[in-house]
Amino acid sequence: MPLLRAKSSSRLALLLLAAAAAGCNSEKAAAPPPQQTQVSVVVLHPQPVAITAELPGRVAANLVAEVRPQVGGIIKSRLFKEGSEVKAGDLLYEIEPAPYQAAYDSAVAAQQKAEAAAVNARLRAERYRELLQRNAASQQDTDDATATLAQARADVAAAKASVETARINLDFTKVTAPIGGRVDRSTLTPGALVTANQAVALTTIRQLEPINVDVIQSSTNLLNFRQAVAEGRLKLSGGNVAVKLKLDTGADYPQAGKIEFAESTIDVTTGTFTVRAEFPNPDRLLLPGMFVRAVVEEGIAPNSFLLPQRAVTRNPKGEATAKFVQADGKVEQRVLTTRRSIGNNWLVDTGVKDGERVIVEGGQLVRPGQTVTADEVSVDEATGELKSANRRAQAPGNTAKN
Structure with missing residues (x-):
């Protein structure tokens, strides 16, 4: 009897162990698969891109006339208000x-x-x-x-x-304005003695409408521009090249200008040349001597790709890289050739095809070869922020209530 009880106990222990093993296997089989990392992507398409160059410039008057007496004598009267606008032929001074x-x-x-x-x-x-x-x-x-x-x-x-x-x-003896424009302060007052063609000007008149902006351009940029045109990477946008201005405050000047001429020689000291642009100045906002930033439209780059700057990183070699989501959902990291920045984007020469999806958010959480879930978004060109329907649905105040 004791032997039969021992055998029964052993069988019961084996059955309990088998049941426990079966339970563990069933729990493993019922465990959910691991969730895939979600990333935000932008779909890339080729487009014509306007190539611009932001260059330093200085405002200069369209015409400048220094008013000097052509006969000698005593100034009898001054007949203009300093700082006012005068027309050509207006009487400024009268000599006895x-x-x-x-x-x-x-x-x-x-x-x-x-x-x-x-x-x-x-x-x-x-x-x-x-x-x-x-x-x-x-x-x-x-x-x-x-x-x-x-x-x-x-x-x-x-x-x-x-x-x-x-x-x-x-x-x-009647000193008149040779040009129209804004007259500066008077250097002499009535009663002063003047001589013909004296060195000191009585006053200066500057024509402010229209007004010029002298832009400094490097010879290297000029050579690169001509090479890009010759290779077909850049097409000229037209005869009248448009120019825009950015003021010292960071604001954009509301009026667009046009290129008038470029100097035919290069400064041997600085390696630069001057390009002159003409701008309307009806409100006299631009004054001679002001420093501005001129945005010059050099041409159009056809069939080009713009990648958001937030999608591009640098590897240890300093090369530009970006992560893409392939058709099978796997991540691929690729080295790109970037030409220049356009707003909040990079202009990419090689390494991108039409319809590819580049990761703009969550790329630091995934590695090449990993399978991810891609959420298509768009990028605000002005601010560089992401926009998508899913983000708006999850924003505070838009959460659905059960």
């Missing part, structure tokens, strides 16, 4: 005209005297010619009378020139 008025009157009197002498010489010459025909006067006397007439006519011409000179000097 009395001496020049007297000189003009004297020149007019001298002209009248010369004209009277010329009339007398003409009549005398005519009489001598008549007497010569009747052999009542000698040839010598006739020649002398003719020469006297020519001299009198020359005196009349000289007198007329003197009158014109005196008139011009009299007109110069």
